[in-house]
Amino acid sequence: MFSKSCEYAIRAAIYISAESSKEKKAGIADICDHIEAPRHFTAKILQILTRNKIVSSQKGVNGGFYLTKEQNTKPLSDIVSATDGNVLFNGCGLGLKECSEEEPCPLHEKFGVIRAEIKRMMEESSIESMAKKLKKGNGFLRAEVF
Amino acid sequence: MFSKSCEYAIRAAIYISAESSKEKKAGIADICDHIEAPRHFTAKILQILTRNKIVSSQKGVNGGFYLTKEQNTKPLSDIVSATDGNVLFNGCGLGLKECSEEEPCPLHEKFGVIRAEIKRMMEESSIESMAKKLKKGNGFLRAEVF
DNA sequence: ATAATAAAAGACAATTGTGTCTTTTATTAA
DNA sequence: TTAATAAAAGACACAATTGTCTTTTATTAT
Numbered sequence: 001m002f003s004k005s006c007e008y009a010i011r012a013a014i015y016i017s018a019e020s021s022k023e024k025k026a027g028i029a030d031i032c033d034h035i036e037a038p039r040h041f042t043a044k045i046l047q048i049l050t051r052n053k054i055v056s057s058q059k060g061v062n063g064g065f066y067l068t069k070e071q072n073t074k075p076l077s078d079i080v081s082a083t084d085g086n087v088l089f090n091g092c093g094l095g096l097k098e099c100s101e102e103e104p105c106p107l108h109e110k111f112g113v114i115r116a117e118i119k120r121m122m123e124e125s126s127i128e129s130m131a132k133k134l135k136k137g138n139g140f141l142r143a144e145v146f
Numbered sequence: 147m148f149s150k151s152c153e154y155a156i157r158a159a160i161y162i163s164a165e166s167s168k169e170k171k172a173g174i175a176d177i178c179d180h181i182e183a184p185r186h187f188t189a190k191i192l193q194i195l196t197r198n199k200i201v202s203s204q205k206g207v208n209g210g211f212y213l214t215k216e217q218n219t220k221p222l223s224d225i226v227s228a229t230d231g232n233v234l235f236n237g238c239g240l241g242l243k244e245c246s247e248e249e250p251c252p253l254h255e256k257f258g259v260i261r262a263e264i265k266r267m268m269e270e271s272s273i274e275s276m277a278k279k280l281k282k283g284n285g286f287l288r289a290e291v292f
Numbered sequence: 293a294t295a296a297t298a299a300a301a302g303a304c305a306a307t308t309g310t311g312t313c314t315t316t317t318a319t320t321a322a
Numbered sequence: 323t324t325a326a327t328a329a330a331a332g333a334c335a336c337a338a339t340t341g342t343c344t345t346t347t348a349t350t351a352t
Contacts, residue, residue: 007241014252041341060349061297095153098289106160106276106285110267121256130252139252143244187311206319207327
């Protein structure tokens with residue numbers, strides 16, 4: 001469904017949000033530990049998110065990634081668009097460039113419904129609402145090590 | 147959502163079904179013309195489908211691909227499983243290996259609903275029902291050239 | 293000012309997905 | 323039985339995605 005980049009991006013953003021609520025900035029090493037993601041690759045992805053103003057970052061001592069109040073309210077759909085583009089939200093299920101109401105693919109109608117629901121799900125899920133689940137202990141971003 | 151392989155596979159299967167209903171076997175060149183897909187790549191994908199008994203093939207003169215009555219009733223989900231595996235139908239939206247009811251990712255519940263609907267959509271759509279739309283002229287597998 | 297820190301950026305490597313071309317095998321019409 | 327046909331199979335080639343490593347830049351505590 002989503003690319004690896006997107007999966008890491010969402011998980012990282014949620015973790016950063018949770019840490020931000022504790023007034024902490026999160027460093028890459030810390031983030032990757034907690035979401036079980038490859039370090040340098042995730043660093044790149046976070047650069048995309050900062051360029052798109054989805055997360056904030058600060059260099060230097062005591063620096064790291066964090067979210068402003070406004071950024072916290074952003075929907076996961078923004079992360080998907082930034083990493084994977086909008087094909088998932090707009091594209092044809094069978095990959096046809098010219099698929100439309102006038103010239104639909106055989107799956108057009110059914111797929112349209114699904115696509116709209118995916119979009120709605122991601123638009124309705126804010127980063128902070130996801131982080132909230134983490135903090136309440138009924139949400140995980142990696143397998144727990146006991 | 148689906149891989150290119152899967153998109154071509156579904157489109158090819160639907161076209162073969164439509165031709166089959168006219169008691170015709172479809173050759174690769176013909177198939178690729180009608181679904182706008184790369185020839186040799188599609189040939190490979192059709193090998194996967196025949197190995198999985200989703201389509202039938204016959205070599206030699208007057209040979210080609212066709213569907214038996216039973217194969218015609220198969221759901222598109224079979225094609226997805228054959229080409230892309232079952233990650234889309236079973237996997238975690240955020241790519242967590244260990245995501246479960248007990249240890250869910252923050253998107254678990256919402257994504258579960260979507261995933262089930264995708265699965266249902268593909269299980270409820272038979273190859274022949276898709277081919278029917280083609281034949282009725284309200285379904286296309288490529289941009290029409292006028 | 294300096295050293296330590298941490299993100300940004302760039303170069304590169306490995307893997308997977310996609311696509312092309314050629315040879316082989318099976319089938320059938322003649 | 324032979325020639326023509328069409329799928330199967332195998333060897334590559336190219337591109338995109340994913341992942342690693344190193345260097346640079348900005349920030350801040352001292």
